Amino acid sequence: MxxxxxxxxxxxxxxxxxxxxxxxxxxxxxxxxxxxxxxxxxxxxxxxxxxxxxxxxxxxxxxxxxxxxxxxxxxxxxxxxxxxxxxxxxxxxxxxxxxxxxxxxxxxxxxxxxxxxxxxxxxxxxxxxxxxxxxxxxxxxxxxxxxxxxxxxxxxxxxxxxxxxxxxxxxxxxxxxxxxxxxxxxxxxxxxxxxxxxxxxxxxxxxxxxxxxxxxxxxxxxxxxxxxxxxxxxxxxxxxxxxxxxxxxxxxxxxxxxxxxxxxxxxxxxxxxxxxxxxxxxxxxxxxxxxWKASDIRIDGDELNQQGIRYCIFQMHQTYHGADKGTIIGAKGLTGEAYSGNTFWDTETYCLPFYIFNNVEAAKNLLNFRLITLPEAKDRAAALDCDGAFYPIATISGRECCSLWQHASLQLQASTAVAYGIRHYENVTMDEKFVFETGLPILIEVSRMLASRGAWNSDKTRYGYYGVMGPDEFQMMVNNNCYSNYMGKVTFEYTLDVLSRYQREDKDGYMSSMQGYNLSSNELDNWSKLAEHMYIPYDDETKLFEQHEGYFDLPHIDIDKIPIEDFPLYHHWSYDRIYRNDMIKQPDVLMMMLLYNRKFTR
Amino acid sequence: MxxxxxxxxxxxxxxxxxxxxxxxxxxxxxxxxxxxxxxxxxxxxxxxxxxxxxxxxxxxxxxxxxxxxxxxxxxxxxxxxxxxxxxxxxxxxxxxxxxxxxxxxxxxxxxxxxxxxxxxxxxxxxxxxxxxxxxxxxxxxxxxxxxxxxxxxxxxxxxxxxxxxxxxxxxxxxxxxxxxxxxxxxxxxxxxxxxxxxxxxxxxxxxxxxxxxxxxxxxxxxxxxxxxxxxxxxxxxxxxxxxxxxxxxxxxxxxxxxxxxxxxxxxxxxxxxxxxxxxxxxxxxxxxxxxWKASDIRIDGDELNQQGIRYCIFQMHQTYHGADKGTIIGAKGLTGEAYSGNTFWDTETYCLPFYIFNNVEAAKNLLNFRLITLPEAKDRAAALDCDGAFYPIATISGRECCSLWQHASLQLQASTAVAYGIRHYENVTMDEKFVFETGLPILIEVSRMLASRGAWNSDKTRYGYYGVMGPDEFQMMVNNNCYSNYMGKVTFEYTLDVLSRYQREDKDGYMSSMQGYNLSSNELDNWSKLAEHMYIPYDDETKLFEQHEGYFDLPHIDIDKIPIEDFPLYHHWSYDRIYRNDMIKQPDVLMMMLLYNRKFTR
Incomplete structure (x- = not known):
């Protein structure tokens, strides 16, 4: 298979x-x-x-x-x-x-x-x-x-x-x-x-x-x-x-x-x-x-993988090296028409780390693109009845270009990936100034979106995201996707952390930001409360995170028994059939653990 | 509101x-x-x-x-x-x-x-x-x-x-x-x-x-x-x-x-x-x-409702009275272009009962339309990777005409409504012959669809339908919708009941049907098993049926607090927002109890 x-x-x-x-x-x-x-x-x-x-x-x-x-x-x-x-x-x-x-x-x-x-x-x-x-x-x-x-x-x-x-x-x-x-x-x-x-x-x-x-x-x-x-x-x-x-x-x-x-x-x-x-x-x-002097990776004794890793590095630099503000990394680079040359949350999740370590200016320009297109993300949030900024799943100019509503409306990970990117950038570069200037406006608007898109469960004991598609696109519309909830939680926490450091280090700047963004202490308290009560599906006994509420009880599919002619499934299976079992297409809980690996060391 | x-x-x-x-x-x-x-x-x-x-x-x-x-x-x-x-x-x-x-x-x-x-x-x-x-x-x-x-x-x-x-x-x-x-x-x-x-x-x-x-x-x-x-x-x-x-x-x-x-x-x-x-x-x-001699309903002392009930009766006869095989009841009758003149599961659910009591020939012709269009329903089942027959949500010629996949692919109720119609027809008319001739081919193919569209949960203790939209269209894609599961269960049971009576009353006809439909006793045993293990979300303590798994824990919305300008919600709310709370658009559990009211007498 x-x-x-x-x-x-x-x-x-x-x-x-x-x-x-x-x-x-x-x-x-x-x-x-x-x-x-x-x-x-x-x-x-x-x-x-x-x-x-x-x-x-x-x-x-x-x-x-x-x-x-x-x-x-x-x-x-x-x-x-x-x-x-x-x-x-x-x-x-x-x-x-x-x-x-x-x-x-x-x-x-x-x-x-x-x-x-x-x-x-x-x-x-x-x-x-x-x-x-x-x-x-x-x-x-x-x-x-x-x-x-x-x-x-x-x-x-x-x-x-x-x-x-x-x-x-x-x-x-x-x-x-x-x-x-x-x-x-x-x-x-x-x-x-x-x-x-x-x-x-x-x-x-x-x-x-x-x-x-x-x-x-x-x-x-x-x-x-x-x-x-x-x-x-x-x-x-x-x-x-x-x-x-x-x-x-x-x-x-x-x-x-x-x-x-x-x-x-x-x-x-x-x-x-x-x-x-x-x-x-x-x-x-x-x-x-x-x-090559700065970026090469040598794998001695394995010529095939040596070729492969160099081809990856070569493609990264060919596609993007931060020469221009406003350019992006399309899903297929500049090599063809698939994915329409649009940029996805893959940029901050998979590409940005390369530049953070190899080309800081390029990393900054990638994040700058999200600041430049913050107005479009705010428009998109409004279209989705949310406050703040909802970053597009696929875009060139900043506007949402994904015509599949179930992806464009249900995936929060483009927005949380931008917040993740800022945090990752700061973790490596310690460049707090950039975060205060470029990151903060984004973080505030993404947190606002996260505070309006989620909801409290019926007895109001847990906050979470309903009707979402997590990174695993084979689960179309679920409640309390572990990744989405976790990313929401850490985005609130990081935004509050940046704000509190900003207050400490530049009281005037902070006060004028609070005013500029019309940020009240009530709003910050709410973010803090939402982060605290964010529901992370986890079973203490089995020590397993559940991908979303109910995932473990879904009908099981043995993917090794799917005939090879059925692949790709999107072309051979009825669209809805893909979504009715425990098969996953992309890492979801695993992705959360990879991105925040310091929190999952055991 | x-x-x-x-x-x-x-x-x-x-x-x-x-x-x-x-x-x-x-x-x-x-x-x-x-x-x-x-x-x-x-x-x-x-x-x-x-x-x-x-x-x-x-x-x-x-x-x-x-x-x-x-x-x-x-x-x-x-x-x-x-x-x-x-x-x-x-x-x-x-x-x-x-x-x-x-x-x-x-x-x-x-x-x-x-x-x-x-x-x-x-x-x-x-x-x-x-x-x-x-x-x-x-x-x-x-x-x-x-x-x-x-x-x-x-x-x-x-x-x-x-x-x-x-x-x-x-x-x-x-x-x-x-x-x-x-x-x-x-x-x-x-x-x-x-x-x-x-x-x-x-x-x-x-x-x-x-x-x-x-x-x-x-x-x-x-x-x-x-x-x-x-x-x-x-x-x-x-x-x-x-x-x-x-x-x-x-x-x-x-x-x-x-x-x-x-x-x-x-x-x-x-x-x-x-x-x-x-x-x-x-x-x-x-x-x-x-x-009017046969069908009038008099409401003395309430002229407005007298007018209303007569207008309903008048419309029923105007729109359909069984004059022709192959004609249908469009959602808006013959009065305009809305709903494209397509017929929906409303026909068997809401209209058919009127004819069963007022015009048996018309009732038979309505059911006959579903027999005539059984080939198209089988084609549709194949398109949805199901066995048997999947009746269209909206149709004129028998082909599915609903261009919203989330309705056309996720709603099983058109198929179960046809089975319900046959059963209701028999309950009132006792016309077993019609059921053996016209009903049985439909019941068998719908049961086949129901046996292939559902799935066993992860530990294989319960059968149910995953990724469905029940009658309540404000819950787009849920698992174990109570109505869908219940309708599946009673459809299996009724099909098996008709088959066993057929066997008793016309052994030759039965045997040739078994052969004609390639029906094995294994297949019948499976239906019986699925009916028996069909999961009906019900809480013994509260005595409540849950509309679908997880429904009671959904975020609550107070519909009286929705501003009147927001209605109709489909026009004013982001499409996905409608689906993220406990608001319902159509009766769901209640509908099940209405259709099978003899089973819910307490």
Missing amino acids: AKIADIYYNTDPWSIIEEDFNPDYALVSESIFSLGNEYMGVRGYFDEGYSGDRLVGSYFNGVYESQKVEASSYKGMIDRTEFIVNSVDWLYLRIEIDGEILDLSESMFKDFRRELNMRTSVLSRSYIWVLKDGRELKLEFERFLSMKDAHYGGQGLTMTALNFTGGVLISAGLDFSNIHHMVGKNLWDCKEIYTGERMCSILGTTINTNQSVLSACYFEGSVFEDNLINEEDIVEDKKVLKRYSFNLKMEKPETFTRVIKNIKGDNPHELTSKSDYDNLKDESAKWWDEV | AKIADIYYNTDPWSIIEEDFNPDYALVSESIFSLGNEYMGVRGYFDEGYSGDRLVGSYFNGVYESQKVEASSYKGMIDRTEFIVNSVDWLYLRIEIDGEILDLSESMFKDFRRELNMRTSVLSRSYIWVLKDGRELKLEFERFLSMKDAHYGGQGLTMTALNFTGGVLISAGLDFSNIHHMVGKNLWDCKEIYTGERMCSILGTTINTNQSVLSACYFEGSVFEDNLINEEDIVEDKKVLKRYSFNLKMEKPETFTRVIKNIKGDNPHELTSKSDYDNLKDESAKWWDEV
Whole structure:
């Protein structure tokens, strides 16, 4: 029943290597070989086009589109989602020889090799294209995203005519006509297209959200030196290309490179600076050198796990390193469209700890995003008839984007995770000042939500949360979920603790905060009382925490007896059937013990 | 907090009377003054047109359209709903004098009176139209639907020119261009339009479901005798009219009537028979005479409740009297578009008892509908990963049409209500034969569903239903709802009881049924065991049934403290908030005790 992991790529301590292209893995490889630099991300698709399975995905952190969802007349259900929007293909390149077009789905080729070098973050790929008449052209591609100046990226191509001399036609440029796969259509308007000598640029604007991306590219390389036969501009509705005809001499390698600059926003003045390809690449590699010196984890004697842990570290830095306020960590990073590029409570729970230990500025910026989006969380609380702030389950801009109400309305863990994140940050950094300034406004509003969303049981002896979905999403709507109640309790306690330290250390600041937030001592007393009476389902005899009230009496399911064809269950089981037994999907009580492990030492 | 009923209509033992038209009540009055004869229904809208609030609703039992709902990737969620479709306006009539068009929203009028006579089911309406120049035309409308031959209806108009002699222009005919209000568009194609002397007809076909309605009307009346000046045909895309110009003499009443014949289906041969207006009206009144002799309930000394109870009886017969197999009782009868004309478990629970006592054939036909749609209920069970038959919460054709999965997937009461209906039918009629033939196939499949949908608790001592919504829809997803468990138990017991009597009384029939349904004694033993171990939450000490496990410990809400502006709660409270306390929306334990009152006599 357990998923068995495929081992498709070579095991190597510093690289992900694919030898011999297998089209069955085309989409997976595009994801695995994605590059990102927080500002933008691009999937590992083939620059030269490919008529097989592909998702030409190019994303900018924070550039999103919105979509209406079927209106519901019920309060608290959202009517609009936001998703990171598939954007310009800035690697667009097509190669043609005497009318024969290169396409790895149709063409003959040999010696295919692809490598992502995690030390430098350069993705390279090479193979020999065997034309129908037997001519052979060796192609060596590479690409990278600059970590020094995140607007830049580079694309390199070295061509060697192995057994002939003759012409090659290259069309290269910028393509905004890409479709967003999840909605099946293109979502860009292109207003400005410009072409110049060995350069072109294009400005795209999203249709509903009116966000812009300005993309420009500059071509270089040895091939221009004395092999250029012809240069032509091709301008379409949402695409601009340069078409070059070059002459190749047998066995003489020729390079064709481009520097790209992408800018969120539409300020053409920012396009003037132009950087050198090799310089950009070197600078970026140096950035990675520093990161690896500080962040590497070595696992000697286990090359597979060595590769795995480095890939994780590599992805963390690629996706986010705190370069920009307002950028987020999407559930799939910048590698595809799944989960709509939205950020979840996974950010504070699983990602934030990495940055707390490796990159404090990044950690602060992640928490800052929640302060910036506090107004949206307050709006969301109001929509859910709560006081304070209810953080969204899934978001890009701060607004709730999860269209499943049972998740969006019943999961309190996004809000408590933010409080947890602040506490964890303080525990490690001892940075009390940041907590007073950035953490406190959040903590107060989350505590207010927690004090209004819960309820006292019928005889008013216990406080708890009713109608919630805990971390385990296979229990849809339960009462007194242990995790939710516990997180509520510790959030109240931590908020009160921060407030009391603030009062001690900065009486004036404290008093003005009390006034600013309209905080009364009654409200604080109430939080204290709720924390004290929070119901934590625990059996003294068995020493077991119960996941929620009644969990232990639920019908038991032996998951090893579920046929493997039934997985994933969401696709094969009636939706409600998933929720009627003791099967769990995510750790729940265990998660609580992990997060607050100091409290559960026995 | 309680709703206070308006008293807008006159109190009268046999009639609903409106004196002086109040536009604020226009839509309510259209509903109240609806007519129906099971086959078709028409709202009490103004024949002569009206530019104020109106819903020109004309419905045929079983004629529906379908609509896609936003696809869900989860199993068991429906992707299409079906709704009774607004159809031909067969009362279409416009009146014009010298370019001035009658419209009660714009015109001057006096002495307005509308009366629905429940003794005859004739709806009449009269007023005096005061033209801008002071001319007065008295108008007396009436309409009825035939109870003798349900295809027929009649419309009558008597015009009296009170203070002038002169011409009047009447456009009358059939209009399929009506919009269906819930979807905001017209849903008919019209292929055939025919006009003849003093008659016209039109055939409409629904766009998605391809169901047809053929409508014809024949004009009569004194006005044709020697006052006709001109006759003209007006044929539009979905509308056919006759335009008559008549001469009216001062103080001489003239009648203009029409007989209409509407036929579900598209067989033009059925149009040949034509009936006389007065004859049709008399026959229908006689039908009602008989019904009132048999079904009347007298409440002496309380005219308001006398009117109320008669209106209920009147509506029951109008909506359904078992004339056709395959027709249903929509939640709002044939009076409007709310609840999509779908039938709910209310049919067997609240309506069927009326017919069991008043009209056994109608009762049988209602149960027959569930036998006819057993295949769809089996499909639905499969979609919900259950064996047997899972009856839809809302349906016209037998397919589930409730797009709220939490209702459609979690409510077992539609299925148990059918079993209850069969049992109730047998209790009163002692008609064992019908139960063996029509009831048994249903009972077996419902029992199979009940045996697969439930589960044993963790230590396997109790059987029950997990993740259900009982009759009380303010508890969305609970375990061991008392009503659901109890209904499951008695359904098993009754099915086994019927089977054992069948075996005793018709051994051959029984044996062939066992084989036909692939029923083994193991399966029957299992049902018996499940019935025996069905968990009924009951406290021996307090002698209270608990609505569901944990209900008594839920946070208490004092409903008298909810501000009246918060109602209806579904519109003003966050959806999930409704489900987090002990407030109930419908009787649940009480319903169980009502249905099986012989078991709860103490």
